[in-house]
Amino acid sequence: MMKIISAEFIKSAVWPPQYPPATMPEIAFVGRSNVGKSSLINTLVGRKNLAKTSNTPGRTQLINFFTINKKISFVDLPGYGFAKVSRSVKKDWGDMIEAYLRERQSLCLVVFILDIRRDPNADDLSLRDWFEHYRIPYLYILTKTDKLSNNQAVVRVRAIEKILKTTDGKKLVLFSAKTQKGKNEIWQFMEDHLSSLPK
Numbered sequence: 001m002m003k004i005i006s007a008e009f010i011k012s013a014v015w016p017p018q019y020p021p022a023t024m025p026e027i028a029f030v031g032r033s034n035v036g037k038s039s040l041i042n043t044l045v046g047r048k049n050l051a052k053t054s055n056t057p058g059r060t061q062l063i064n065f066f067t068i069n070k071k072i073s074f075v076d077l078p079g080y081g082f083a084k085v086s087r088s089v090k091k092d093w094g095d096m097i098e099a100y101l102r103e104r105q106s107l108c109l110v111v112f113i114l115d116i117r118r119d120p121n122a123d124d125l126s127l128r129d130w131f132e133h134y135r136i137p138y139l140y141i142l143t144k145t146d147k148l149s150n151n152q153a154v155v156r157v158r159a160i161e162k163i164l165k166t167t168d169g170k171k172l173v174l175f176s177a178k179t180q181k182g183k184n185e186i187w188q189f190m191e192d193h194l195s196s197l198p199k
Contacts, residue, residue, distance in 0.1 A: 001183075001184050001187040001188070001191075002068075002069065002187055002190075002191060004045050004046050004047075004068065004069065005069050006067075006068070006069055006070060007045040007046075007047050007050050007066060007067075007068050007069075008066060008067050009050065009064065009065075009066055010065040010066060010067055010073070011064075011065055012062035012063065012064050012065070013062065013063050013065065014062060014063065014096055015096070015099060016099055016100070016103050016104075019063075019065070019100075019104065020065050020073075022104065022105055022106035023106070024067070024070075024071060024072055024073050024106065025072050025073070025106060025108045025194055025197060026072070026073040026074075026075055026104060026106045026107045026108060027072060027073070027074055027075070027108065027109045027110075027111060027190060028074075028075040028076075028077055028100070028101075028104075028107055028109070028110045028111070029041055029074065029075065029076050029077060029110075029111045029113065030077040030080075030097065030110055030111070030112060030113065030127065031079060031112065031113030031114060031115075031143075032079055032080060032113075032114075032115070032118075032121075032123065032124065033079035033080065034079065034115075035079065035113045035114065035115050035143055036113065036115070036143035036144055036175075036177060037051070037076060037079060037113050038051035038052060038076065039143075039177035040111070040113060040141065040143060040175060040177060041066070041074055041076060042177070043175075043177045043180060043183055044074075044183060044186060044187065045066075045068060045074075050066060051064065051066070051076050061078050061093075062078065063075060063076070063077055063078065063096065063100055064076040072194065073106070075100075075107075077097055077100065078093055078096065078097065080093055080094070080097070080123055080127070097127075097130075098130060101130055101131070101134050101136060102134055107136060108137070108193065108194070108197055109136075109137050109138065109139065109190065109193050109194075110131055110136055110137070110138040110139070111138070111139050111141055111186070111190075112127070112128065112131070112138045112139065112140050112141065113141045113143055114140065114141070114142055114143070114160065114172075115142070115143055115144050116142040116143065116144055116145050116147075116148060116153060116156050116157070116160070116174065117144060117147060117148065117156065119159065119160065119163055120160060120163045120164055125163075125164075128164065137193065139173065139186070139189055139190075139193075140164070140166070140170065140171070140172040140173065141172070141173050141175050141182070141186065142156075142157065142160065142172050142173070142174050142175065143175050143176070143177070144176065145174045145175060145176045145181060145182070146176040146178045146179050146181070153174060157172055157174070160172065173185050173186055173189070
């Protein structure tokens with residue numbers, strides 16, 4: 001597992017002209033509001049408050065860029081699917097995320113985060129279709145696994161696989177920020193993926 005020597009916030013952005021220079025491979029984190037995205041990022045880098053966590057869905061309304069060990073960049077994309085925002089605001093969020101996925105040349109992997117207790121919805125599935133459309137590799141993470149028993153988790157994984165139609169052997173990594181379950185497995189996947197990129 002990568003030894004974290006430094007993890008720094010670089011900047012927040014909305015549109016491509018504001019992004020920092022694309023000088024290192026980028027791994028983006030995306031998921032519905034309140035899915036545990038910031039907690040996942042913080043757990044992976046062993047920092048409490050690198051990515052700001054909040055109990056209020058929709059707090060991350062910008063694209064936040066971080067650099068890890070000055071070698072890779074983590075990008076925290078805004079959560080989506082809030083009940084409390086207007087349709088025009090939802091459209092802006094969608095446009096912001098799609099512009100990033102479409103235009104960011106250094107993006108090499110998306111960590112796609114789902115709550116194990118909830119079925120993937122239409123927003124999740126359309127996001128997955130974007131990854132396929134733009135040919136961006138992605139990894140499914142199911143968060144909040146500490147809230148279920150092992151048997152319940154097995155049942156939920158099967159149900160979610162059915163909805164996602166994961167027939168291509170794409171696995172779902174189970175993660176808990178509380179117990180750190182899945183942390184090493186996620187790092188292993190990311191490092192293997194990074195080392196497979198054309199130099």
